[in-house]
Amino acid sequence: MTTDARRITPLRYAAAWAVHAYTASGTIAGFLALQASFARQPRTAFLWMLIAVVIDATDGTLARAVEVKRVLPWFDGAKLDDIVDYFTFVIVPVAFLVQLELVPATAPLFFAALPLLASGYGFCQAAAKTSDHFFTGFPSYWNILAFYLYVGGLPTWANGLLIVVLSVCVFIPIRYIYPTRTIPFRRMTNVLGVVWIGVLLVLLAQLPTPSGWFVLFSLYYPVYYTVLSFYLHAQATRQERTVPA
Secondary structure, eight states: OOHHHHTOOHHHHHHHHHHHHHHHHHHHHHHHHHHHHHTTOHHHHHHHHHHHHHHHHHHHHHHHHHTHHHHOTTSOHHHHHHHHHHIIIIIHHHHHHHHTTOSOTTOHHHHHHHHHHHHHHHHHOTTSBOTTSEEESOOOOHHHHHHHHHHHOOOHHHHHHHHHHHHHHTTSOOEEEOTTTOOTTHHHHHHHHHHHHHHHHHHHHHTTSOOHHHHHHHTHHHHHHHHHHHHHHHHHHHHHHHSOO
């Protein structure tokens, strides 16, 4: 046993496994969201999807705090996180879109297959997450899209068009910010994100008839996220072009 290993106390082992269990609990939230989707209970489905988002946003901080990679080096927490994320961010919201009939009725399987296949590719890229903490390509926020397609009341053909566009965006290597880890503007991003979650909770309470103005106001965070991502991507691209070969 190494000196480093001897310093790992039983309490630290328990804390590390607790963090992994916390990450895995996202699958339970996802299952309950899936169950609510099939029961056509949108408020309940979105509440569980939001809980899954909160788990995903906080488990990394906890994992780094207890040093799970050092304590449990034989257990791949990153792989667990990807499995949970693919289920809760892709499979569950896609099922919601189909069950709530938010995609064109002529080809529901086609519009379900697009994000499922595109995100399967996205999650398996070697550079899906960059070393400086960006996502490569649209980061499969299908749960957020599902929410706005539901409250937006757009015609299903428009919903289908958005699904096609974002599925293609998975393959375009634009760098999108990782809200809790991307360093530039991180504090502002997290503060605005916490406020946004509060806004979403209000909108969930208003379902099935949320305030249209409040829905528009809630878009401030997706717009901020997208604009900041494009700005930082353009900035990084300019810097790469100016570096001598």
